[in-house]
Amino acid sequence: MTMFYETVTTCEACDFVHRVPPLQKGERFRCTHCGHVLLSLHNRVSARILSVGLSALLMLILSLSFSFLGFSVNGIGRTVTLFNTLSVLLSQGYLILGAIISLALFVFPMVYLLSVLTLVWSFRRPNQYHSLRRYCVRWLIVVQPWLMVDVFLVGVLVALVKMSSMADISFELSFWAFCGYVLLLLKTVTLVDKRWFWNQVAGPSPDHQIVMGTAKQQGLIGCHFCGATLLGSAHHCDRCGHSVHSRRPKSVVTTIALLIAALIMYIPANVFPIMETTFLGSSEPSTILGGVFLLWSLESYPVALIILFASVVIPLAKVFSLSWLCWQSYYPSKRLTSQKMTLYRITELVGRWSMIDVFVVAILTSLVQIGHFMAILPGPAVLSFTAVIVLTMLAAMSFDPRLLWDKDESRRLPLSPLGEPSE
Ligand SMILES: [Zn+2]
Ligand SMILES: [Zn+2]
Structure with missing residues (x-):
């Protein structure tokens, strides 16, 4: 069985430096200090990415080819394709909303899938396409946090529940293809490991004499983009070309500024209507909270709770937890740093699920357009x-979790040489 060689890597979560042992396929390497998974080496990874990624692409084409959803009320109805979803938004003048939907559903996933597939395909010609490969790894790392197809799928289901009391809704062929596309794309994401890709594209990371401790303590810098460890004087990573900093400059200030901006935008988001329903000539605007109350009064409790959490609780919880983490990076409490890290990871993970309500509005706008009889428009x-x-997503990304570990008193141990593995 082939083994995988990576020399020295730095944990992007806690800045601990590791000498990576030769890994067998199917093995994982976790940071011994904070437990963050640094490398997962999958079995037959190239072949699997190729088959899963190509199937995802095929499903995307299928989900664009046929009707997506059908909608009928009192015998009047229509079916829409996924393209209709976009064209209705664009023709009604909702350019930004249309752009958001196309980026989240098609552009980013396409860039991601095409980059991954090009990369894996180019590995068969190891002496060619060097710069193309570098671009591909870069794109897929940048685009990955913005893939939101699974959130959109949940949005479709929520939209259906919202409409079910007023109209009959049917799933058409493309809807099932879209479900397949979502599952296959998620599977592709789990197969992609940035350290493995950078190792294949640009060779193993530079070697250093290291001791047990953080990169900063040893005058080194960890590249968060590819995992390489560099000398403290470096401004750019030798391997991936990304700019490197021992700690992200102005991390806390940027995070706080973004959070304040988010809080300001939170006010109009809740005061103004998010959606306007026109039914037989009379139009009725509804706010986010109004929608939650309406669903609750219609006894759709699970959906009301999903919207309440995704649209009201999560954004606020994100702002508070990130502000608290910023505070902790200056004035640490007695709480364990690993617990703060868990909070940070959850904050990063749940953020994009708040998009559900935006997708619901976009789907309903494209679906419910029956002239003057009934129409739904975004507010x-x-x-x-x-x-x-x-x-809030940008705020979570600009926060540097290594600052939390820097303030951890229990970590100020004397540096000890990295000798034999302890197990
Ligand atoms: Zn770590
Ligand atoms: Zn790098």
Whole structure:
């Protein structure tokens, strides 16, 4: 069985330096200090990425080819394709909402899938396409946090529950293809390991004499983009070309500024209507909270709770937990740093799920358009709410979790040489 060689790597979560042992396929390497998974080496990874990624692409084409959803009320109805979803938004003048949907559903996933597939395909010609490969790894790392197809799928289901009391809704062929696309894309994401890719594209990371401790303590810098460890004087990573910093510059200030901006946008997002329903000539605007109350009064409790959590609780919880983490990076409490890290990871993970309500509005707008009889239009709150989500996601990304470990008293141990493995 082939083994995988990577020399020295630095944990992007806690800045601990590790000498990576030769890994067998199917093995994982975790940071011994914070437990963050640094490398997962999958079995037959190239072949699997190729088959899963190509199937995802095929499913995407299928989900664009046929009708997506059908909608009928009192015998009047229509079916829409996924393209209709976009064209309705664009023709009604909701350019930004249309752009958000196309980026999240098609552009980013396409860039991701095509980069991964090009990379894996180019590995068969190891002496060619060096710069193309570098671009591909870069794109797939940058685009990955913004893939939101699974959130959109949940949005579709929520939209159906919302409409079920007023109209009959049917799943068409493309809907099932879209479900397949979502599952296959998620599977591709789990197979991609950035350290493995950088190792294949640009060779093993530079070697250093290291001792047990953080990169900063030893005058080294860990590249968070590819995992390489560099000399403290470096400004750019030798291997991936990304700029490197021992600690992200102005991390806390940037995070706080983004959080304040998000809080400001949170006010119009909740005050203005997110959606306007026109039924037989009379139009009725509804806010985010209004929608939750309506669903609750219609006894759709699970969906009401999903919207309440995704749209109201999560954005606020994100702002508070990130502010608390910023505070902790200056004035640490007695709480364990590993617990703070768990909070940070959850904050990073759940952020994009707030997009559910935006997707619900987009789906309903494209689906429910029967002239003067019944129509749904997005309200002004959609854009401010999207801004809240994007700003909190950017805030989570700009926070440097290594600052939390820097303040950890229990870690100020004397540096000890990295000798034999302890097990
Ligand atoms: Zn770590
Ligand atoms: Zn790098």
